[in-house]
Amino acid sequence: MSINLGMPALPPPTLAPRRKTRQIKVGSVLVGGDAPISVQSMTTTKTHEVNTTLQQIAELTAAGCDIVRVACPRQEDADALAEIAQHSQIPVIADIHFQPSYVFAAIEAGCAAVRVNPGNIRKFDDQVKEIAQAAKDHGTSLRIGVNAGSLDPRLLQKYGKATPEALAESAVWEASLFEEHDFHDFKISVKHNDPVVMVRAYELLAEQGDWPLHLGVTEAGPAFQGTIKSSVAFGALLAKGIGDTIRVSLSAPPVEEVKVGLQILQSLNLRERKLEIVSCPSCGRAQVDVYTLAEQVTAGLEGMEVPLRVAVMGCVVNGPGEAREADLGVASGNGKGQIFVKGEVIKTVPESAIVETLIEEAMRIAESMEATGDPTVTIS
Numbered sequence: 253m254s255i256n257l258g259m260p261a262l263p264p265p266t267l268a269p270r271r272k273t274r275q276i277k278v279g280s281v282l283v284g285g286d287a288p289i290s291v292q293s294m295t296t297t298k299t300h301e302v303n304t305t306l307q308q309i310a311e312l313t314a315a316g317c318d319i320v321r322v323a324c325p326r327q328e329d330a331d332a333l334a335e336i337a338q339h340s341q342i343p344v345i346a347d348i349h350f351q352p353s354y355v356f357a358a359i360e361a362g363c364a365a366v367r368v369n370p371g372n373i374r375k376f377d378d379q380v381k382e383i384a385q386a387a388k389d390h391g392t393s394l395r396i397g398v399n400a401g402s403l404d405p406r407l408l409q410k411y412g413k414a415t416p417e418a419l420a421e422s423a424v425w426e427a428s429l430f431e432e433h434d435f436h437d438f439k440i441s442v443k444h445n446d447p448v449v450m451v452r453a454y455e456l457l458a459e460q461g462d463w464p465l466h467l468g469v470t471e472a473g474p475a476f477q478g479t480i481k482s483s484v485a486f487g488a489l490l491a492k493g494i495g496d497t498i499r500v501s502l503s504a505p506p507v508e509e510v511k512v513g514l515q516i517l518q519s520l521n522l523r524e525r526k527l528e529i530v531s532c533p534s535c536g537r538a539q540v541d542v543y544t545l546a547e548q549v550t551a552g553l554e555g556m557e558v559p560l561r562v563a564v565m566g567c568v569v570n571g572p573g574e575a576r577e578a579d580l581g582v583a584s585g586n587g588k589g590q591i592f593v594k595g596e597v598i599k600t601v602p603e604s605a606i607v608e609t610l611i612e613e614a615m616r617i618a619e620s621m622e623a624t625g626d627p628t629v630t631i632s
């Protein structure tokens with residue numbers, strides 16, 4: 253029997269059309285215009301420890317990271333950039349604060365892009381012409397990264413603190429300096445740790461130019477708080493079509509940042525959904541341990557690349573309905589689990605066999621989808 257998994261012919265709906273931005277290149281990744289919204293992260297290793305840094309970049313790449321940024325606080329880090337840029341599978345951005353000479357070093361090292369913080373690079377505005385020329389000569393793009401914690405003193409004085417207006421004005425000013433030198437290959441970020449200030453700053457910026465925007469809530473905090481702050485802030489902006497590349501900042505391993513970033517985009521249909529577990533929160537009606545069941549199914553299917561929606565439901569109230577809506581699902585009750593594939597009950601198994609059966613069925617469907625590229629599966 254052949255069952256259609258209901259893959260939509262048209263792209264799934266989003267909350268708003270993307271804001272029209274100019275497109276730039278960050279190495280092999282396009283940012284802005286109609287390019288997919290990319291996910292970035294930043295290594296936590298000492299950049300000059302090249303092997304460790306490349307190892308972490310490989311882990312980030314495997315997790316789905318599109319672009320990686322590395323810190324460059326010392327000369328030895330600047331010296332390591334060429335080797336890192338050459339061996340990384342994804343574009344490398346050098347993150348430069350304070351030392352203007354490292355901007356040129358990063359460009360010459362072949363980094364895909366350089367993040368500059370005009371607020372703390374000495375005499376930055378005087379060097380825009382040279383930076384723009386060097387970047388042009390090497391095909392390097394830039395990010396003008398304005399940060400609440402290192403705002404231009406002139407604007408701090410004018411606004412009293414890092415308000416949305418101050419952040420946006422700082423970014424627009426720096427952008428104008430590069431544009432005066434006919435350099436346009438840059439994106440902008442205006443980060444703040446308060447999602448309300450951050451969202452407003454990006455909105456103001458989006459009204460004033462077609463620059464591609466890199467979204468970030470800076471110093472968002474530990475994983476739980478940072479995930480929520482970033483999701484809320486990015487969600488508010490992406491729902492208006494604002495944002496061309498994102499970085500979730502967490503006090504957690506960078507792979508977690510990538511997972512959260514991808515999940516935010518997938519939730520808004522801005523990335524193709526991959527594996528999605530729909531599990532109920534459980535309640536007094538549950539007839540199985542939903543948490544354990546959902547965890548075991550999630551663990552068993554980790555890394556699955558096909559867009560499969562798997563429903564794990566605790567009882568018969570919403571269970572059959574949700575399980576039917578999913579590609580694959582289980583509705584549990586009375587020590588048994590009814591296994592559904594796209595709305596049809598294919599078997600009923602004892603509770604002890606639910607996890608194993610769901611994983612087996614998921615693997616079978618995934619194999620069929622990968623082999624044929626067709627969302628139609630054949631039930632044995």
Ligand code: SF4
Nearest residue numbers: 532534535538566567
């Ligand atoms: S599916 Fe059943 S167990 Fe799960 S939350 Fe709903 S009513 Fe409760």
